[in-house]
């Protein structure tokens with residue numbers, strides 16, 4: 001266990017404040033990395049992200065693909081012996097990367113994420129067809145997954161028109177909150 005003193009890592013302090021995580025608690029047991037279903041797509045394992053934060057390697061951490069590849073599935077945090085909330089950490093790191101204007105190594109993931117949020121903002125729930133159409137349009141790649149899309153339509157897995165929640169005021173409030 002590394003014990004961080006006050007001057008050891010400002011970045012650990014900043015991320016601790018944002019996420020409520022005490023980085024001293026990580027045992028580097030690697031349980032998180034061993035259970036992560038997306039580890040092969042990451043350039044740094046989750047436990048290494050924590051170690052880098054302990055060492056104050058802000059820029060290096062914020063440039064990793066790991067923070068964008070993590071889908072927040074909670075497999076790691078539910079197995080972590082110290083109950084460290086890694087999905088919350090990844091979320092905080094994504095915000096920090098955007099705020100600092102860091103070049104995103106996985107821009108497609110960010111674009112997809114933004115399109116999901118756009119439909120939630122508009123309808124209060126996701127509309128998969130619109131998400132896919134807008135995402136593909138942004139990529140100028142409308143036809144590569146056409147076959148899958150048609151199959152999903154045929155099996156009624158995609159709604160042609162969006163449905164809207166009744167209480168849109170509550171949704172607006174969520175998006176207004178800082």
Ligand code: SF4
Pocket residue numbers: 025026027028029030031032033046047050076079080081082083084
């Ligand atoms: S499972 Fe928890 S304690 Fe173990 S390395 Fe991962 S974050 Fe640290």
Ligand code: SF4
Pocket residue numbers: 032035036037038039046069070071072073074075076077086087090
């Ligand atoms: S929450 Fe992220 S880091 Fe944790 S297991 Fe899931 S994908 Fe991996």
